[in-house]
Amino acid sequence: MSQKSLQGWRFELKEPEKGTPRRSRRSAAANASQIRLTRDADGLELKKGDTILVSSGSGPPDVALIRDIDFGTDTFLDVRVLWFMRRSEADDDVVPEDSRLENDVFLTPIAEKIGLDDIVGPCTVLSASQFATVSLDSSNSGSTFRCQRFSDRDSYFSDLVDWDDYVSRGTEYVYERVRELAIPPRQESPRKKKRTDTPTKPKTLKTASPELVVLSDSEEIDLEDLDSAYESPLEDKPKRREQKRKPKTAQKQTKSSSPSKSTPRIARKANNSVPVLPTVIRQKFFEDDNELVIDDEDLQEVVDTDGKIVKTFRKAKEKLLPSAKLQTLPCRDQESAQLYGSLVDAILSQQGRCIYVSGTPGVGKTATIREVIKQLFVNLANDNDKKMFNYLEINGLKLMSPPAAYEALYHKISGDNVKAGAALDLLERHFETRDETRLPLVVLLDEMDQIVTKNQTVMYNFFNWPTYENSKLIVVAVANTMDLPERLLTNKISSRLGLTRIQFPGYTYAQLSEIIKHRLEKIERANENKLVISKDAIEFASRKVASVSGDARRSLVICVRALEIAEMEFLSKPQQERDELQGRYTVGIMHVMKAVNETTSTPLANYLNSLSFAAKMVLVAFLLRRKRTGSAELPLGEIIDEMNNQFGMVLFSELKRQLSHEQLEMLEVLYGDENSRLRVDGLGYIVRELDESGVIAQQQLRAERLRLVRLNVNEDEIIGCLKRDALMADLIATM
Ligand SMILES: Nc1ncnc2c1ncn2[C@@H]1O[C@H](COP(=O)(O)OP(=O)(O)O)[C@@H](O)[C@H]1O
Ligand SMILES: [Mg+2]
Numbered sequence: 001m002s003q004k005s006l007q008g009w010r011f012e013l014k015e016p017e018k019g020t021p022r023r024s025r026r027s028a029a030a031n032a033s034q035i036r037l038t039r040d041a042d043g044l045e046l047k048k049g050d051t052i053l054v055s056s057g058s059g060p061p062d063v064a065l066i067r068d069i070d071f072g073t074d075t076f077l078d079v080r081v082l083w084f085m086r087r088s089e090a091d092d093d094v095v096p097e098d099s100r101l102e103n104d105v106f107l108t109p110i111a112e113k114i115g116l117d118d119i120v121g122p123c124t125v126l127s128a129s130q131f132a133t134v135s136l137d138s139s140n141s142g143s144t145f146r147c148q149r150f151s152d153r154d155s156y157f158s159d160l161v162d163w164d165d166y167v168s169r170g171t172e173y174v175y176e177r178v179r180e181l182a183i184p185p186r187q188e189s190p191r192k193k194k195r196t197d198t199p200t201k202p203k204t205l206k207t208a209s210p211e212l213v214v215l216s217d218s219e220e221i222d223l224e225d226l227d228s229a230y231e232s233p234l235e236d237k238p239k240r241r242e243q244k245r246k247p248k249t250a251q252k253q254t255k256s257s258s259p260s261k262s263t264p265r266i267a268r269k270a271n272n273s274v275p276v277l278p279t280v281i282r283q284k285f286f287e288d289d290n291e292l293v294i295d296d297e298d299l300q301e302v303v304d305t306d307g308k309i310v311k312t313f314r315k316a317k318e319k320l321l322p323s324a325k326l327q328t329l330p331c332r333d334q335e336s337a338q339l340y341g342s343l344v345d346a347i348l349s350q351q352g353r354c355i356y357v358s359g360t361p362g363v364g365k366t367a368t369i370r371e372v373i374k375q376l377f378v379n380l381a382n383d384n385d386k387k388m389f390n391y392l393e394i395n396g397l398k399l400m401s402p403p404a405a406y407e408a409l410y411h412k413i414s415g416d417n418v419k420a421g422a423a424l425d426l427l428e429r430h431f432e433t434r435d436e437t438r439l440p441l442v443v444l445l446d447e448m449d450q451i452v453t454k455n456q457t458v459m460y461n462f463f464n465w466p467t468y469e470n471s472k473l474i475v476v477a478v479a480n481t482m483d484l485p486e487r488l489l490t491n492k493i494s495s496r497l498g499l500t501r502i503q504f505p506g507y508t509y510a511q512l513s514e515i516i517k518h519r520l521e522k523i524e525r526a527n528e529n530k531l532v533i534s535k536d537a538i539e540f541a542s543r544k545v546a547s548v549s550g551d552a553r554r555s556l557v558i559c560v561r562a563l564e565i566a567e568m569e570f571l572s573k574p575q576q577e578r579d580e581l582q583g584r585y586t587v588g589i590m591h592v593m594k595a596v597n598e599t600t601s602t603p604l605a606n607y608l609n610s611l612s613f614a615a616k617m618v619l620v621a622f623l624l625r626r627k628r629t630g631s632a633e634l635p636l637g638e639i640i641d642e643m644n645n646q647f648g649m650v651l652f653s654e655l656k657r658q659l660s661h662e663q664l665e666m667l668e669v670l671y672g673d674e675n676s677r678l679r680v681d682g683l684g685y686i687v688r689e690l691d692e693s694g695v696i697a698q699q700q701l702r703a704e705r706l707r708l709v710r711l712n713v714n715e716d717e718i719i720g721c722l723k724r725d726a727l728m729a730d731l732i733a734t735m
Pocket of ligand 2: 365446
C-alpha cells in the first residue's frame with residue numbers, strides 16, 4: 001500500500017486482492033478498484049462504487065456512481081462514473097408514475113470521465129424500501145436519492161429494480177446490467193453471444209433478470225443501420241410509450257455533437273471535464289497533408305450507365321495493367337513489394353491483419369505506404385470500378401490525445417462523431433460483428449510513437465482488432481523504432497498478435513543521390529528541360545545531407561530550395577542575358593550550398609534561436625526528462641522538477657558565471673530571491689509563449705503542474721538548434 005498526493009487529493013493504492021479473476025481483457029477496472037482517494041480539504045474518501053455529487057456548472061449537481069478510478073491517459077488519475085438521470089431531467093410524460101419523486105434518480109449506461117475538481121461531495125442512493133425509512137429535511141434532501149429504475153436517458157425506463165441487490169453484487173455487475181437493461185436488445189454485444197452456447201430467440205427486456213439477451217445470427221445488423229433496424233422490436237417492449245420521438249439509445253445520443261434536448265448536461269460536461277490538448281493542433285511545421293492525393297492525371301471523367309459522370313482511374317490503370325511493374329519510389333522496391341503483397345492478400349481474403357512498419361524519420365515510410373495504397377486503389381478497382389477497400393489515415397502527431405484515434409476510426413466507419421469512450425465500445429462491437437457486405441478497411445496509423453504514452457491500450461486495440469475473425473480491419477502501423485511492440489506489450493501478447501513486419505533502413509549516400517536525381521529529373525522534365533541540374537550539384541546535395549542523416553526529406557527540401565534560388569537568380573538577370581541563355585539555366589553547386597546554409601536557418605530555427613534563456617531551459621529540461629522517461633508527454637510539474645535538478649546547485653553556479661545581466665535578472669524572476677526552487681507561475685508565461693508559437697502543445701488543465709506538455713515540432717530540429725547555443729550545448733551534450 002502506498003500513499004501519494006496530488007492537487008489537494010491523496011490517493012492510496014492497494015495491492016489487488018489475490019485470486020480475483022480478471023473477467024475480460026477490458027476489465028482493467030479490476031485493478032483500478034484498488035485506488036482510494038481522499039480529499040485533503042475535508043477528508044472525503046472515494047472509491048469505486050461510491051455515489052457522488054458532481055458540479056454541473058449551474059443548477060443542482062449531477063448524481064454519479066463511481067465506476068472506477070484508474071491511472072489515466074489524459075490526466076494522472078481518471079475517475080470514471082456512470083451518470084444517474086435526475087427525475088427533473090426527464091420529460092414528464094415518459095417517467096413512470098411511481099418514480100416521480102423529486103429525489104428519484106435513474107441509473108444510465110452513460111459512462112464518462114470527470115475531473116477531480118468537479119466533485120462536490122458524497123451522496124446516498126437508496127433502494128425504494130430503504131428510502132422509505134429515511135426522513136428528508138433540509139440537511140439531507142439534496143444528497144439522498146431513490147433509485148428504483150434504470151433509464152437509457154431518453155424515454156426508456158426499466159422495470160422496477162432492487163438497488164440494494166444490485167449494489168451488493170458490485171459495480172461491475174451494476175455496469176453490465178445497466179447496459180443490458182437500458183439499451184434495446186439489438187445492440188447487445190455479440191461477444192456475449194459467443195459466451196452462451198445456445199442461441200435463442202431475441203427477448204424483450206426483462207428487468208432484474210441476469211440472463212443475457214441473445215441474437216440469432218440472421219438478425220445481426222450493421223451498427224450503421226441501427227436506427228431503422230431496431231424500430232420494430234421496440235414496439236413490444238414493456239413500458240415503452242408510443243414513440244413520438246425516434247427511438248434513441250444512449251449511444252445514439254452521445255453521437256450527436258450538438259447537445260440534444262435530453263442530454264444538455266452530459267454534452268456540456270463532456271466539454272468541461274475531460275481535459276484535452278488544444279483543439280487546433282498547429283500544423284504550420286508539418287508539411288504533410290493527411291489526404292491521400294490521387295493525382296488528377298490518374299483520374300478520368302467518364303459517363304456511367306446512369307448517365308452520371310464518374311471519375312475513374314482509367315489512365316492510371318493503363319499504366320498499371322497487371323503486366324506493368326509495380327511503381328515504387330526509388331530505392332524502396334523491396335519494401336513496396338512486401339507491403340503490396342501483404343495488403344493484397346489481406347484485402348482479397350477479407351482477413352484482418354496488422355503490418356508494423358518501422359524506420360527512422362524521413363526514410364520514406366509514409367510516402368511508400370501512400371504510393372502502395374494508391375496503386376491498390378487503382379489495381380483492385382478493376383471490376384465495375386468499385387473500390388474493394390476503404391482507407392483511413394490517422395496521424396499520431398495530429399491527434400489531440402491517444403484515445404482520439406478511436407473517434408477518428410469510428411467516424412470513418414459510421415460517419416458519426418462519438419466521444420472516445422463510447423467510440424471504443426462501438427468499435428469493439430463493430431469489429432466483432434460479422435458482416436458479409438462490409439469492405440475491408442485499411443488504416444494507416446502513422447507516427448504511432450506519439451500515441452503510446454502512458455497507456456498502451458490504444459496501441460493494443462489497434463493491434464488486437466485485426467485479429468478478430470470478422471473485423472476485416474487492416475492496420476498499417478508506422479513507428480520509428482523496431483521494438484515498440486516488444487517494449488510495450490508482453491512477449492506473449494506480441495507473438496499472439498502475429499504482426500507482419502517491414503523495416504525501412506536508412507538511405508545510403510548512393511541511394512540518396514538516386515532519390516534526389518529522380519526527383520530533380522522529374523522537375524527538369526516538368527520544366528521542359530529549361531532547368532538543368534548539374535551532376536556535381538546532385539552529388540554535392542546528396543552527400544551533404546547523407547552526412548547529417550539518412551533523411552530524404554531534408555535532402556529534397558534542400559534541392560527544391562536550390563532550384564528556387566537558381567530561378568530567382570535567372571529572373572534577376574537582364575533580359576539580354578536571359579535571351580542568350582534561351583531560357584535554359586543550370587543549377588550548380590553554389591545554389592545547393594546556398595540552400596544548405598538556408599535550411600539550417602529555417603523559420604523554426606530562427607525562432608528557437610531568438611528564445612529567451614528561460615524558454616530554452618524549459619525545452620532542455622523537457623528533452624532531458626523525455627529522454628530519461630521515454631514518454632512523449634510530460635506533466636509540467638515534472639519538467640520543472642527536472643529544471644530544478646539540472647540547474648540547481650552545481651550547474652547553476654557554473655552557469656551563473658557565464659550569464660549576462662539580463663539572463664540573471666530572468667533567473668531572479670523565476671527562482672525568487674533566495675529560494676532556489678523554481679515556481680510554476682513564473683514559468684507560466686514562458687510555457688504559454690512556447691505553446692502559442694506552436695513549439696509545444698500543452699493540455700488545457702487548471703492544475704498547472706499536472707498539465708501534459710509535448711513537443712509539437714521535430715525533436716531533432718530542436719536539439720540541433722539548442723546544440724548551437726553555447727550554454728545549452730553543455731546541458732544536452734549527454735543526450
Ligand atoms: N525513396 C524515395 N524516393 C523519393 N522520395 C522519397 C523517398 N523516400 C522519401 N522520400 C521523400 O522524402 C520525404 C519524407 O518521406 P516520408 O515518407 O514522409 O518519411 P517518413 O514517413 O519515413 O518519416 C517525402 O517528401 C518523400 O516523398
Ligand atoms: Mg511519416
